[in-house]
Amino acid sequence: MLDGVRFATAEHYMMWRKALLFGDEEVAAQVLTAMHPKQAKDFGRRVRGFDEAVWVARRREIVVDGNAAKFAQHPALGDYLAGTGERVLVEASPVDRVWGVGLAADDPRAGKPRAWRGLNLLGFALADVRAQLGSRTGRPAAR
DSSP, rough: OOOTOOOOOOHHHHHHHHHHHHHHHHHHHHHOOOOSSHHHHHHHHTOOOOHHHHHHHHHHHHHHHHHHHHHHHHHHHHHHHTTOOOOOOOOOOOOOOOSOSOOOTSSSSOOOOGSSOOOHHHHHHHHHHHHHHHHHOOOOOOO
């Protein structure tokens, strides 16, 4: 639940916010009806008035907001995230070079940031959330 709306997944939240960012309330409503994250993402690709430069400037903030709510509302998940300590978090997806590292989890290069083929924005957004959770609880992330 965020902004008074219940979201099935963080992907739903991201695509909903993307649609609203560009003033496409019709697609925003469709995103909320999506039965699974892929369908939400497909709706998000239809946003009218989309501007890549605006999206690039705002996407990480949006993903941090959605995941901060997710991990705060589900304490067990928040504890798990906090338990990652200061480790680098990686979205190990061989096909995603924006939100992931562009490598599979079993690829030895996935653990080597200089070898990444992607931006790993999701991993860095989750690290931001981890830091926020630590500051809210007053406890440092585990090491």
